[in-house]
Amino acid sequence: MSMARTRSPLGRALGLGSAKDGVEHWWLERVSAVALVPLTVWFTASIVVHADDNYPGLMAWLATPLTSILMTLLLIALFYHSALGLQVVIEDYVHSRIKLPLLVGMHLGCFALAVAGILATLKIAVGT
């Protein structure tokens, strides 16, 4: 009790984590959200326009530099934002022993999915 009272406000706050990493998590979730507004609207509009494309038509659209660049940016922002969002969901609702493996698996899964999507986009961009 007396120990807690004699410690300085800085001493009590240091090392508690949330004041350090929480702000960055919160901020990056917002930054990725701002990036996703134009990217997802572009993607949705493009899918509507290309809904009737056959396979060569779709590939021709996906292979254009603008599409490749925007698709890559979309995949990065999308899975980054997903990982940050799912992390909070897991932390809020999962309190058992699977919490840590679930968090690690989710983060690795999001990373792997982003890499797979980007490599598929690049493969289409450079042709086969």
Next chain:
Amino acid sequence: MTNASSDRPQPLSPNIQIYRPQLTSVLSIANRIAGVALTAYAVGLVIWLVAAAAGPEAYATVHAFIRSSVGQVLLFGCTFCFFLHLCGGIRHLAWDAGYGFSLHAIYASGWTVVAASIALTVLTWAIAIVMLGLSR
């Protein structure tokens, strides 16, 4: 120390099950559910891209599923989840910037999110259906 109040049942800590659903709380959890659903749809986006990169046969399989009735219902759900999370997310960004905290503004923006999500979903599908009809 005993007194009269300790013999009476004490109020329980805030418990979500006993609260009447309100627009604010329903939109809050709906935004989160839509976000989780959109992550599942993002997995679908990667499957679609990888299939397109793999070749016409793989793409035809994925395309056939998207064009099936189950695929179309899922795609419609994806469109609604997307617009709900987009509109709800913009509402959150406005709050983060310090705007819209009055009770009136919170309900006005909440109903705007509901109306805009439904309208944009219907509009997107209407445009897609009209464009498919014109190209035939």
